Amino acid sequence: MCAHVSPSNPAGILTPPSEVLLQTFPDLPPIVSAATAIQRLRTIRFIPARQAIAQLAVWQESSHILQLYRRYFPQEFARSTTSTVVPIHQGEPGYSEREFEFFKLVDQRLFGLPEMMFDMERLPSIPIYPIGIDWEDERENFRLSLRAAMALVSDDDSMLWEAWLPKQLRPELGERDWEHFEELCRTVGGLTVRFPLLLELVSLSTGNPWLDTNWECCWENYPWEESAMEYLRKEWRKAKQIFAQLNPLLDRMDQHPRDWLKRLVKLWNRAIKTPTPTRR
Numbered sequence: 001m002c003a004h005v006s007p008s009n010p011a012g013i014l015t016p017p018s019e020v021l022l023q024t025f026p027d028l029p030p031i032v033s034a035a036t037a038i039q040r041l042r043t044i045r046f047i048p049a050r051q052a053i054a055q056l057a058v059w060q061e062s063s064h065i066l067q068l069y070r071r072y073f074p075q076e077f078a079r080s081t082t083s084t085v086v087p088i089h090q091g092e093p094g095y096s097e098r099e100f101e102f103f104k105l106v107d108q109r110l111f112g113l114p115e116m117m118f119d120m121e122r123l124p125s126i127p128i129y130p131i132g133i134d135w136e137d138e139r140e141n142f143r144l145s146l147r148a149a150m151a152l153v154s155d156d157d158s159m160l161w162e163a164w165l166p167k168q169l170r171p172e173l174g175e176r177d178w179e180h181f182e183e184l185c186r187t188v189g190g191l192t193v194r195f196p197l198l199l200e201l202v203s204l205s206t207g208n209p210w211l212d213t214n215w216e217c218c219w220e221n222y223p224w225e226e227s228a229m230e231y232l233r234k235e236w237r238k239a240k241q242i243f244a245q246l247n248p249l250l251d252r253m254d255q256h257p258r259d260w261l262k263r264l265v266k267l268w269n270r271a272i273k274t275p276t277p278t279r280r
Helices: 017-024 034-042 049-072 074-079 097-109 115-119 144-154 158-164 178-188 190-202 226-255 257-270
Strands: none
Touching (some): 049 097, 049 226, 144 158, 144 190, 144 257, 178 190, 226 257
């Protein structure tokens, strides 16, 4: 006999569980048979655990990027109506429209981002691309001032010196005292004080990620985090300042190469370390 609410069972204590659920939660979907439930489960597409973990990582990174969007550009984020759906192209996740929107704002207002980023699958970190000297490029493509600085630090391009320097003046071989070279340049004054910065630029030793990076080497990974964003924002500003300092010197060297290359090489030669006498 089925139990239900009756004069002998006023509290429904013996009511079947299905009836109790429907009475307690009237909005529940209807109860189906086991056969129907199994049929529905068979239509569900399960993915491997590794793939599921990778998908969760993509969603987590996308969430971090959008949080940075809201942190740095709150007004634009509040007005945005673009999609946050992460697309999949040929099995690889891309960037959502909302993320693209953020990248463009970063490129315009914080630091440079390469255009190729907008046409590729998701990258593992914030991409840094070289804006300094590319030693793989043809030397003749550089302006004379940069070519001379490159020839000085690499001890090559003798044809350049033959074209612009007197016969008795050539860069001398030997280890340099860098501090002494900087001191000599400061003593001369004027734009000459920027010679050391020029040589740091061409030797990829400024300490700046954009200026010291080239396409042949791996660079440090910068995750989409606020600390990395702030660091890159500061370093991008420094890179711009370095170019602002060097451009007047480069222009002067290109306009008067004989005078300025002679000055550069003379100071470079004076900075050679004095050989230590051999003890007997």
